[in-house]
Amino acid sequence: MNKITHVLRDQKLGSVLGMLVLVVLWSTPTLGLLVTSLRPSSVAEISPWWEALFNPLSTVWTLDAYQNSLDSGMLASLINTIAVTVPATILPLMIAANAAYAFTFLNFKGKEFFFAMLVALMVIPLQSSLIPVLRGMVAFQKAFHIPLTGTYASAWVVHSAFAMPLAIYIFRNYMMTLPKELIEAARVDGASNYQIFWQLILPMSVPALASFAIFQFLWVWNDYLIAFVFVGEQKAVMTYRLLRLLGQYGQGWRDVAAGSFISLIIPLLVFFGLQRYFVRGLLAGSVKG
């Protein structure tokens, strides 16, 4: 017994050291940008960031870069990002939960086939359908004079569609674990499917809905491509603005750094606050790209 604890103790020390090395490696690049964003512009470009870190007391720390960044459009972009992200999280949630109900509890022809198709669609890259969707929207605009591109709504629709396969898959997997007897009992009592879904299944599926919501929220918040194609410059989201900023190095690293961290604050809060649900979602297979 003594021998085992001895071995385990050695193992523990080695593991702690190994993990420390990994964590330092993993955090350093982020730390560098964070430190830079907090320095005055006069020194940020001429002295390396680690000098500030080694002499934290003799360094001037300032939030100027954040103020600058917010004033020069990042605040507007933050609002645009929220306006794109919140509906693009809630809409697919509702639509997919409805569809998952049909796939789990109702019978129709070709159910298994359509579900297999959905799983296969999870792999298809977004790029494969963006150009036709974009041209379709432009043609629609010309024909009916209703603006679609450059609005939040077009991004909601496209994000919702791309979320479908994964969301339906996760929700169906979860709904299959719910007790069937409960639904049967409700049917015997004369409840319609509509009532069963909204009053019974949806409330019981909250854990699955929550983990998918976090996942979709982070995905849409961090997306560049769909925002670039469908929302574009008029209502530039943060990833869009950040990429433009990164393209012009003349701006200096400090402004890019502050912009990056403004775009990171909300996802990081969501992430650390709800990490448990996020992990649960990951384990249920929520990964897309």
Next chain:
Amino acid sequence: MSDILFGLVAIVVGVAASYGLYWLLNFFISLLPERIRLKSDWLSFLTPAAVLVIMVLVGPLFQTVVWSFMDDGAKKWVGFKNYVDLFTDIRFLQILLNNFLWVLVVPAVTVAFGTASAALSNQVGPKLESIFKSLIFMPMAISFVAASTIWSYFYSYVAPGRPEVGLLNAVVKAIGLQTQPWLMMDQGRLNSFLLMAVIVWLQVGYSMVVISSAIKAVPEETIEAAQLDGASPWQVFFNIILPQVWGTVMSVFVTVLILVMKIFDIVLAMTRGNFNTSVLAFEWYKQFFENSNIGPASAVVTILVILIMPLMWLQIQTARHQEALR
């Protein structure tokens, strides 16, 4: 201020409208005679999702394949010309090679780091474990664009004589070597490997978390029995733990593989595909948004879809594996 108001109204209207849609669908179905109603109930649940998937995913996918046989403006048929052009262009072959390197390197490295950190973090005690894991997992919350700024800064290069601000070049200088504009160096595809480091950095957390939960599910008795028999920690890990979590490791591998096939944002943000770092998904972007060539862009993405097709089968396997787990 009006922006905020507009955003709020848009959010409320959008969400309310979607609820109203289901209410209406159900209302129409309920007007039908009972016999038909019971049989067509599923339509009211499935129609919105089906319309979305068909109009935005499936239909356009076929349209893209059709356009890949047409000219730059998608007006005239050109047969296989776009494909022939691509495969006789040395630049495109370089792109395919890049994609191949990404696929070869990133999933394997990510899974290796993920497994190692999962195994190590399992032995440091619960408190340290959760701190370490959170820090390694954190990049999962970061956008590809923000990750690109973080790493561009890390790799950044300044003209000789000016103070270094990039950590990599500072380290290189400290050990007495020449500083380099790293992202421009395509000798041995060095810059592509530096871009790969970013995606590894982003994905190891995911890989670690999933594999770690599998390791925790390994029955304690199997490990204790091996330890009593005098197995070293290495032997315990490679002979007892690893075989039991292999299924999970493989499913993580496939997930990262699929992600890497489609890699795009990082190349766009860090090099704009210059210096020999372009990949298929980026070439699509360039052909369409920079050159407005619909035909060739569609051909590029069709090739990407064809290359991804075999992974669909793996994806269905993974789905089955997940289903077996619950």
